[in-house]
Amino acid sequence: MAFVRVACVVFFVTGLPAQPQQAASAPVTSPAQGYRIAGIVVNSLSGQPIAAASVGIGPVANQGGAIPKAVTTGADGRFAFTGLARDKYSLMATARGFEMQFFEHHDAFATAIAVGPDLDSEHLVFRLEPDASIEGQVTDDYNDPILNAMVRLFERRIEDGLQKTSPMNQVQTDDTGHFHIGHLAQGKYYLAVAARPWYAQNDRSVLRRRQRTSEADTRAAREAAALDVTYPLTFFPNSPDSAGASPIVLHPGERATADVIMHAVPALHLLIRTGGNPNSSASGSTLFPMGGATNPQVWQRLFEGYLEPVFNAPVSRAQPSVVEIIGLAPGHYTIEMPSSSATNEKVVSRAWYQEIDLAGDAELNAGDAPAFATVNGSVSFPGATSVPKDASLRISNPVSGESFSSAISDKGQVDFSADAVRPGRYNVSLDGLRGFYLSKSSATGARLIGSTLEIGGENSVHVLCVAMRGIGQVDGVALRDGQPFAGAMVVLVPHDPTNNSPLFRRDQSDSDGTFTLRNVLPGQYTVVAMANGWDLEWSNPAALQPYLKGGEAVQVPGAGKLQIKVQVQ
C-alpha cells in the first residue's frame, strides 16, 4: 500500500486516561459483528509493549483522508478495532518518543491490513521504531561557542529509486553553541554547519579610509585582514567539502553526538562586473542581504550535485555596475544572476550563470558568462477539444533539485525563458492533470528521449510534447512458495528504464499479498517483487538488472486494470 504523506488528523492532546480496550477480550469475530484488526504495539528495539500508544486505521481507498477510528493501547500495548467491513486498512501508530509510523513502513510505503473471511488480522505485532536524535556543539578555533550557526542535516536515502542526499532539517545553535535535532528516523545522515565569524569584517571599504602615516596604514591593513575571514560550510566531522563528510548512521532510538569545529579562513572576494543597468540608483557601499532580486546568487554543489544556497556571503555593491561578493571561502561555486523581474525595473538585465573555482580573490565579467538556456515549446492534446485548465509542464533535475514549472497556455504554449535553466538532464512531466501522460515528445536544441530532456550547450531549446489520455492500473498478488507474501517491495519497471524514470511505479504488498500500481502509462513493463529490496536503487537499471528475468512482463493498455501474479525474489 502506498500512502500520501500523512495528511490525516494528528493531534496533540493531553493526559487522556488510557481508554479501556473495549474489545481486548472479545470473542472470535463473526461476519455479522464485522471483522477485527487487533494486535500489540511494541518497541522495535526492546520488544516491550508500548502503553498509551495511539493507533488509528483508515480504509486504504481513503488515502490521506481523516482517520475513521482511533484507539489507545492499554498497559499491555494491545489494541483492537472491531466491527470492520471487509476492506483493506492502513494502520498507523504513535506514542511519546515515537513519531507516527505506518505498519511495516518503508520509505513512503507500508503494509495495509486486509480483513475478510479466512484472513488473520488479529495477531499483528506493530514494531514502532523509537525516535533517534543528533546533538552537538559548534565551536571555533579558540574553543569559543558559535551561536546562531546554522546546522543543516542531510539524509542519504533512496528517492524515486535513486540514492540521493537531500536536506531534511535545519536548526540554529544556541548561545552555548549547542544544537539538538530530534524525532529522527533511523538512517544515514550528514551534517553541515554554516556560520559567519562574529567578528568578520569583510567589507574592505573601511580600509579606504586613509590613516595618517603609511606605518599606520600597514598596521590597519594587517589588522583588517585578521577580520576579513569566513567559515567554509563545514561538514561533520571536519571537512569543507561534502566528499569528506562522514555519515552519521542512526539506529532507532539512538542519541548521536556530532561536534563541529569551525576554522576561520581568509575570505575571498569575487568582483563581478555586471556591465548593466547604469541607471540603478545604487551608490556608495551598500550591503544587501543575499537573495535580493537583482543580486547574484551563490550556490555550492554538495554530495551528488544538490545545489545548496550559500548563506553567509554578503553582497556589496560598490558601484552601479560592480557587485562584490564578500566573505567566500575557497571552493567551487555556481554564481548566477537571475533575470530581474522587479516590477519597477524597466531595464531587464541579462541573466547568466558561471561555475567558478575560487582559490583567491577573483573577477568575473558577466558579459563573458554563459546565459541560461531558453526553453519553450508546446503541449498538444490530441483528441481533446481544448487544453485542460490549470495544467502545467514541469522540468526537474533530480540530481541538483532544480525544478521549473510553466503553465500551459490555452493555446498549449509553455515558456521557461524566465527560469534559470542550465545544461543537464531533466525529467519532463505534466502537473495538475490526471489521466494524461506525455508521449512521442521531441525537442530541438536538446535531446528529448522518453521523458528525459538532456540540455547541452545550445541556448535555445524548443520542446514539442504530446499529452495522451489514458492511465492504467496493475493489480496483483505477490507470491512466495505459492502463498501470498506480505510486505514485499513491488516495482513496475518500464521498457528502456534509462530514459523513462518517470514511468516507474512502486508499491508494497499488503497483509494478503496484494498490491496496486496506479497511474500506469500504456506500454511494456516488467513487474518485480522483492522480499528485502529496501536498500536497492530500484530505478537504477543496472541495480535492477539481476531481478528483471524473475519478474512478470506486462503490456499495459491505454486504460483499465490488469490482474497479475508475481513471484517474490
Add this chain to the structure above:
Amino acid sequence: MMGNCQSSSSLVHPLRVEQGFKDCVATGNEMRLWNKCGEMIDFEPLGGGICARRAHNPAGKPEIRPSRGAAIPVAMSDCSRHPRLIWKARAVFSSILWIALAGLSPAQIASAPSSRSSDAFSVSGTVVNSVTGEPIGRALVRVSGGVRTAFTDAEGHFQIEGVQEGSFVEAQKPGYFSPQDSDGSGRNKPGKAGSEAGSTLLKLTPLSAVYGRVTDGAGQPIERIPLRIVQRAVRDGRQRWDPLGSALSDEDGWFRFANLMPGVYYLAAGPGRDEIRILAVDEKPKTGYPMVYYPGASDLASASPIQLVPGQQTEADFSIAAVPVYHISGTMTGYRPDQSYGLLVLNQLGDPVSTPVRLHLDTGAFDIEALPAGSYVLKAMPPPGDQPLRAELPLNVTSNLDNVHLVLGPAISIPVMVHAESRTSNSTVGGWDSTVPPPVSVRVTRLESSASSAQMILEHGNRNNPTLELRNLDPGKYVLDLMPHSRWYVQSAVYGETNLLSDDLTVAPGQNYPMEIVLRDDGATLTGNVKSSDGTEAQATVLLVPQSTSRRSTKVGRSFPPNGFTLNALPPGEHLVFAFDHADKIEYANADALQPYASQAAHVTLTPNQETHVVLNLIHTGGGE
C-alpha cells in the same frame, strides 16, 4: 544596514546601526545621544531604520545611550568626508555603533603632554569579566572608528600601536555587554600614551540566561509548548512589558532564553497541546495545557518575577497539568467578499495561539477547535490595504461558545493638525513651511497590560506627504508621545475634549475629529550643574517636570561634569527639577512616583526666551547597578 543621507545640511549624518537596534532607532525615541556637556543630540528619524543625528556642541564626546542598556561613550572620530568641519564651531560626529550580539566597553586614550606625532600613541590593557574579574580571551578591541583592532590573548591582554591621540578603545565579545559607564568613577581608566604604555582595563559584563523544562502532571516532558519571556522595564518614565523572545520546548521539554540583560523578567508557557494522538474523524481534542505564568500563575499580576543579575544562568521549570479545552464557533460579518481575511486567537500577551482556526469566507462561519479556559482576543486579520476593515473581540472562555459574532468595521484614523507659532523676531527662522512635514513626531503606544499586542505607531510625515495622520488605529487607550523638533515645544495638544498634555488618548469608533497640536518656539533654556552631598560635581539624570496640572510632559536630560546640563526649548511656566543618580527605574510619567523626592527638587520658573541657571543637589535613589 546603512543609509545614504541626502540632506543638504552638513550637520546631518547617517548613523549606521547594526542589526538589533534598527527598530529602536527607527522609533526615534528609544535611543538618545548626549555629548559630554550633557546636551542631548537629537535623532531625526528618516524612515527605514535610518536616523540622522545632529550635534549641537563643538566639544566633548558624544554618548550613545540605548535606552535599555548602558551608557556608552563613543569616540569622536573624524569624518573623512568632511575633515575640515570637525574643528569648526560645530562639530560633526560620525561613528559607528558596534552593538549587536556583543557588548561594548570603552576607554579613552589620554592625550600625552608631548610634542610627538599624534599617531605615536599606543594603547594596551586587559579585558576582564566585570563580575568575576577573570580575563576574557578573544575579545575584539577596537580603536574608535573601527579601523584599528586587536584581539585579546588568553590572558585578556591586548596592545595596539600607533593610534591617534584622544581615541577611544572599546571591547566586544558575544555573550557580554558593556557595563554602565562614565559615571565619573574612572572604572575604565584611560590608557597612557606612548612608550609608557600603561594598562587600560576594559570591563565586559556577561549576559544572563533563563532556561528550564516544561513537564506535565506526571513529570513527563511537554514538547512544542510555546514559551514567552517579557522584561519589565521603565521606559520614558512608564512601566513597560517588553516581549524579548519566544521559543518552543524541545522533545525533552527544555527551553532556553539567552543573551539577556540584567533585569526583571517574567516567563509564560502555553497554551499548548501535548502528546501526539491520532484523532478519529469525528473526535475533537478534549484537553490541553493552559497558559501559565512562571511559576504557576494564571495571570501576569500574580506571576513571580525572575530577577537576573549579570552572568546569571537561572533555571525556571514549569509543571503544567492538562485542563479541558473548549470549542468556539460563530460568524464574521461585514467583510468584503473579494478580500481574504484571516482569524487569529491572541493570548493575554498578544501572541497568536496555535490552535486550528477555520474560517469559511463564503459564509463567514468560523470555528476554533480547542482553547483552554482563559482570556483571549479574537482578531480578524485584514488583507493589506489603505482602508482595512478590522475587528477585535475579547473572548472569555469558560465553556464551549457558539454564536460568537465578529463584526468588521473600518479602522480609525486621526488626522493631526499642527500649528507652529513662531514667536521669534529672527526672520531666518520663521514659521514652518507647510510643504514640509511639521516639526513634530507623534507616537502612540497602545496601553495594555499585555506586552506584544501593544500597537505602536510613529508618525512624522515625509517629503511626499507632509500632513500627519495616525492611521488604522484599533479602538483602545494609548499613550501619546509628542516629540517636537529642535527649537519647538508643545504649547497645547487636544483631541476632542481630551487635553493630551495631561491625559491618555482614548480611541473609539465614530470619532471623526482631528488631534490639534500647537507648537511654539519661544521656549526657555535651563542650564545647570549637579552637586553631590560632598560638594563635588556629579553625573545625573535631570528631570524637568511641569507643575501645571494640565501638563505632565517631562523633559529628560543628562548632566556630566564639568559642563553640567542644558535643556532647550522648554515650555514656560513653573517646574520642578530633579537630579537623580539613577533614574532608570523611576516611573516619572506617574506623578506619584516622584512625590517621595519632591522635597529634594529645585523649583524653577521659566519665562519665554530666557536662560535660567540652577545648581541641583544629587538625589540618591539607591537604585542602579
